[in-house]
Amino acid sequence: QSVLTQPPSVSGAPGQRVTISCTGSSSNIGAGYDVHWYQQLPGTAPKLLIYGNTNGPSGVPARFSGSKSGTSASLAITGLQAEDEADYYCQSYDNSHWVFGGGTKLTVL
Amino acid sequence: QVQLVQSGAEVKKPGASVKVSCKASGFSFTGYYMHWVRQAPGQGLEWLGWINPNSGGTNYAQKYQGWVTMTRDTSITTVYMELSRLRSDDTAVYYCARAKVTETTSVVFDYWGQGTLVTVSS
Numbered sequence: 001q002s003v004l005t006q007p008p009s010v011s012g013a014p015g016q017r018v019t020i021s022c023t024g025s026s027s028n029i030g031a032g033y034d035v036h037w038y039q040q041l042p043g044t045a046p047k048l049l050i051y052g053n054t055n056g057p058s059g060v061p062a063r064f065s066g067s068k069s070g071t072s073a074s075l076a077i078t079g080l081q082a083e084d085e086a087d088y089y090c091q092s093y094d095n096s097h098w099v100f101g102g103g104t105k106l107t108v109l
Numbered sequence: 110q111v112q113l114v115q116s117g118a119e120v121k122k123p124g125a126s127v128k129v130s131c132k133a134s135g136f137s138f139t140g141y142y143m144h145w146v147r148q149a150p151g152q153g154l155e156w157l158g159w160i161n162p163n164s165g166g167t168n169y170a171q172k173y174q175g176w177v178t179m180t181r182d183t184s185i186t187t188v189y190m191e192l193s194r195l196r197s198d199d200t201a202v203y204y205c206a207r208a209k210v211t212e213t214t215s216v217v218f219d220y221w222g223q224g225t226l227v228t229v230s231s
Contacts, residue, residue, distance in 0.1 A: 002153060033215065034211065034213055034215035034217075036215075036217045036218075038154075038218070044223075045204055045221040045222065045223055045224050046146075046154065046204070046206075046218070046221055047221070048217060048218065048219050048220075051211055051215075051217040051219075052211045052212070052213055052215060052217070055211075057219070089153065089154055091154075091217075091218070093215070093216070096168070097156060097170055097171070098144065098156040098216065099156065100146075100153055100154040100155070100156065101153070102153045103153040103154070
């Protein structure tokens with residue numbers, strides 16, 4: 001059972017917008033710790049997608065954006081493309097440990 | 110460019126130990142903490158701990174204390190993760206990841222190794 005809760009799956013058609021939620025608690029996200037997001041394509045290592053709640057590293061398309069409010073955070077993907085089909089993980093900090101969400105599988109219909 | 114290259118897949122018997130290596134290049138080896146994360150088949154990511162390549166200091170997830178050991182060899186810019194007393198549920202892909210401190214002093218894993226599959230089977 002993960003400290004951060006994500007929906008197991010989301011889906012959307014090409015061109016649509018989807019959001020993935022990440023729910024924590026007062027000891028992690030609610031305590032003010034940043035949320036980061038990773039994309040894991042099938043059979044590959046995770047790749048940093050969003051850091052510090054809202055920032056995209058160089059090279060990440062602007063279609064990917066993040067937000068945070070209270071004890072939750074969200075990843076939004078606009079203009080959905082077939083190559084976005086992957087697993088997405090949120091990550092934060094809690095009680096001297098780095099913690100991840102359980103992951104969300106994005107299916108592009 | 111930043112590269113983290115891990116050692117190859119391992120097959121171990123229950124009760125044995127495994128040592129996975131992660132060779133760093135393209136950045137100052139002693140300037141970044143290195144973390145280890147594992148992923149069981151079909152499962153999510155689980156943090157194991159970190160090592161400070163400069164001092165050799167470590168911090169392990171409570172669940173893994175006494176069970177995991179992280180070391181480094183600065184002469185060959187390589188960090189290691191050794192897991193002992195292996196069980197079948199230790200079967201997973203083990204990743205090393207470089208930790209970057211952001212402007213808000215948060216830690217993010219900005220580069221990852223390719224992963225090492227460790228299979229524990231009798």
